[in-house]
Amino acid sequence: MCKKELILCVDDEENQLAVRKLVLESKGYAVLTAPSGQQALALLAQHSVDLVLSDHLMPGLTGAELARQIKAQKPELPVILISAVNEIPADAAYADLFMSKLDGPIAMCENIAAMLARAKDGSGNSSGNGSSSG
Amino acid sequence: MESKVNILMVDDQPGKLLTYEAILGELGENLVKASSGREALDCLLKMDIAVVLMDVSMPELDGFQLADMIRQHPRFQKIAIIFISAVHLTDFDRLQGYQRGAMDYISVPVVPELLRAKVSVFAELHRKARELELLNRELEQRVLERTAELRESEKQLRQRADLLDLATEAIMVRDLDGVLQFWNSGAEAFYGWNRQEVLGRNVHQILRTKVPGSAEEIESVILKGGRWEGNLVQCTKDGREVVVASRQVLQSDGGGPRPAILEINRDITAQLLAEEALRKAEKLAAMGRVAGIIAHEINNPLEAIRNAFYLLQHHPTLDDNARVYTRIADEELTRVAHITRQTLSFYRESKEAVPVSIAEILDDILSLQSRLLERNGIVLEKAYGSDGQVIGFPGELKQVFLNLIGNAIQAMPEGGRLRIRVSEAVEKGQQREGVRVVICDTGSGIRPEDAKQLFEPFFTTKSTKGTGLGLWISKGIVQKYHGIIQFRSVQFIRGHITAFSVFIPKSASQQMSESHVLSSASVS
Numbered sequence: 001m002c003k004k005e006l007i008l009c010v011d012d013e014e015n016q017l018a019v020r021k022l023v024l025e026s027k028g029y030a031v032l033t034a035p036s037g038q039q040a041l042a043l044l045a046q047h048s049v050d051l052v053l054s055d056h057l058m059p060g061l062t063g064a065e066l067a068r069q070i071k072a073q074k075p076e077l078p079v080i081l082i083s084a085v086n087e088i089p090a091d092a093a094y095a096d097l098f099m100s101k102l103d104g105p106i107a108m109c110e111n112i113a114a115m116l117a118r119a120k121d122g123s124g125n126s127s128g129n130g131s132s133s134g
Numbered sequence: 135m136e137s138k139v140n141i142l143m144v145d146d147q148p149g150k151l152l153t154y155e156a157i158l159g160e161l162g163e164n165l166v167k168a169s170s171g172r173e174a175l176d177c178l179l180k181m182d183i184a185v186v187l188m189d190v191s192m193p194e195l196d197g198f199q200l201a202d203m204i205r206q207h208p209r210f211q212k213i214a215i216i217f218i219s220a221v222h223l224t225d226f227d228r229l230q231g232y233q234r235g236a237m238d239y240i241s242v243p244v245v246p247e248l249l250r251a252k253v254s255v256f257a258e259l260h261r262k263a264r265e266l267e268l269l270n271r272e273l274e275q276r277v278l279e280r281t282a283e284l285r286e287s288e289k290q291l292r293q294r295a296d297l298l299d300l301a302t303e304a305i306m307v308r309d310l311d312g313v314l315q316f317w318n319s320g321a322e323a324f325y326g327w328n329r330q331e332v333l334g335r336n337v338h339q340i341l342r343t344k345v346p347g348s349a350e351e352i353e354s355v356i357l358k359g360g361r362w363e364g365n366l367v368q369c370t371k372d373g374r375e376v377v378v379a380s381r382q383v384l385q386s387d388g389g390g391p392r393p394a395i396l397e398i399n400r401d402i403t404a405q406l407l408a409e410e411a412l413r414k415a416e417k418l419a420a421m422g423r424v425a426g427i428i429a430h431e432i433n434n435p436l437e438a439i440r441n442a443f444y445l446l447q448h449h450p451t452l453d454d455n456a457r458v459y460t461r462i463a464d465e466e467l468t469r470v471a472h473i474t475r476q477t478l479s480f481y482r483e484s485k486e487a488v489p490v491s492i493a494e495i496l497d498d499i500l501s502l503q504s505r506l507l508e509r510n511g512i513v514l515e516k517a518y519g520s521d522g523q524v525i526g527f528p529g530e531l532k533q534v535f536l537n538l539i540g541n542a543i544q545a546m547p548e549g550g551r552l553r554i555r556v557s558e559a560v561e562k563g564q565q566r567e568g569v570r571v572v573i574c575d576t577g578s579g580i581r582p583e584d585a586k587q588l589f590e591p592f593f594t595t596k597s598t599k600g601t602g603l604g605l606w607i608s609k610g611i612v613q614k615y616h617g618i619i620q621f622r623s624v625q626f627i628r629g630h631i632t633a634f635s636v637f638i639p640k641s642a643s644q645q646m647s648e649s650h651v652l653s654s655a656s657v658s
Contacts, residue, residue: 013438015438019438019441019442023441084431101434101437104468105441106444
């Protein structure tokens with residue numbers, strides 16, 4: 001328990017982004033926020049981020065496209081897509097996990113914790129993108 | 135058109151021949167002279183002779199012998215022969231002459247007027263006979279021609295009749311009162327009534343025709359405009375209702391003095407059903423799209439609200455009462471999330487259909503439900519006669535059976551028996567091979583008044599707990615597989631037994647298009 005783990009949270013909707021940030025902070029994470037994929041990429045260049053949690057459907061860069069660009073630079077950085085879309089996009093496989101916003105805050109935090117633990121173990125490779133069950 | 139006839143004069147004395155020529159010249163016929171019997175025969179063979187005028191006594195071949203020879207030839211039997219004789223005048227001689235076929239007998243001295251008159255009569259007779267023969271021949275020719283024509287038109291008629299019977303359309307002819315006069319094989323096959331049963335009877339009564347508007351209206355359109363086209367609802371012999379595209383034409387000429395109505399009906403029942411099914415499928419697809427959009431729009435704020443409640447619940451300043459309120463609110467929100475996931479979260483399973491074991495899917499569901507089964511005191515009886523291999527989408531099939539098993543469990547809060555049977559089956563109607571799954575519970579049963587609406591969207595018997603979409607979605611999925619979903623609920627003294635039966639054909643996968651597959655999202 002030395003330094004807080006840093007999560008980059010991306011969503012184009014301000015309210016959702018703010019609340020999600022608060023939930024993550026309540027769990028003891030440090031949180032950076034970005035309202036778009038482009039700004040997320042800029043922040044990633046400046047900070048040492050441990051995990052990216054991004055919405056999928058956003059103007060400009062979609063979450064899946066953001067994941068692709070992140071993985072091109074930092075393949076070991078875990079990326080979780082969280083979405084309300086009804087269709088799992090074909091390119092969702094660029095992310096490590098594709099989860100539904102309906103899974104709720106507890107499932108979201110569990111997924112993040114598991115993903116961070118796996119990244120720390122060093123075994124951190126992708127393991128499919130199925131919607132997680134609560 | 136009077137034509138000349140040939141008159142043959144036979145005598146061995148040239149002088150007599152000249153005399154006859156002089157006498158007969160004014161008849162204007164063609165006079166042929168022969169000085170002996172042989173020469174006469176020669177002439178007879180060469181030309182058509184009407185009258186032979188011959189001397190009885192001639193050297194070599196006398197008149198009687200010559201007459202015999204002439205008569206023996208069938209062609210000459212009708213030739214008139216007039217004997218002229220100076221010597222033989224007895225009745226016996228005359229008799230002999232008549233026996234040899236002479237038409238007449240003239241004795242010398244020849245009275246010119248008499249000879250002329252007799253020859254003239256025979257010449258005329260011959261001419262008439264010849265004309266008659268000509269007419270006869272012409273008549274025969276005409277009869278032959280007419281016969282050939284008749285044969286040809288009969289052939290055409292037979293061909294047309296064959297064509298009428300080849301047509302798969304029902305073709306009929308009726309008079310203005312509706313009495314049937316013609317009924318083709320197509321009509322026999324389609325309506326199930328054969329010719330003998332319907333001819334002479336009223337078409338409207340037999341087919342129980344229902345028309346748009348009134349029958350009189352159609353009749354008046356036909357009588358005025360000569361034709362009518364439209365769709366009719368009719369009944370076959372076995373009572374099946376069919377829809378036909380009908381064309382009716384008035385035939386007022388050619389077919390006799392009484393006008394008739396020609397009617398051609400094409401079966402469009404299946405076509406209409408297919409169109410209806412397509413409309414339904416399109417509606418379903420449209421609903422799926424709308425559901426997707428709504429899901430997205432609801433899920434987004436829902437997440438933020440749930441996160442906010444999560445924060446609220448863990449806020450240190452919250453007192454106990456407020457904590458209870460937020461817990462209730464959070465529970466209800468979880469339910470909303472559950473409902474939108476179950477119902478509105480349609481997504482397209484873009485992958486190809488794969489081999490699926492229905493038994494495995496059922497076991498998967500049952501293991502998820504095992505705690506609930508235990509808690510409700512439900513005894514599970516599995517009877518798998520097959521692993522239920524079909525080609526399909528696992529997510530969808532799971533959705534179907536999860537709904538059915540979930541309903542069965544919910545129907546038995548006080549415990550009971552849940553029986554699940556899997557077997558290979560052949561559908562009775564179309565002989566399709568497939569898998570049948572029967573899910574049977576001893577729960578609260580289905581009320582007869584609910585049975586009709588069971589598969590309707592938003593129909594629920596679970597008051598606020600159900601969404602009313604589970605069975606509707608299940609039915610939609612089963613229909614996509616061209617399968618069958620049915621149920622039966624029977625009341626006994628001790629309770630109810632409700633059985634849902636699902637038939638999934640093995641070979642339906644080719645008919646499913648991957649891009650229009652609608653299925654419910656994963657289940658938690």
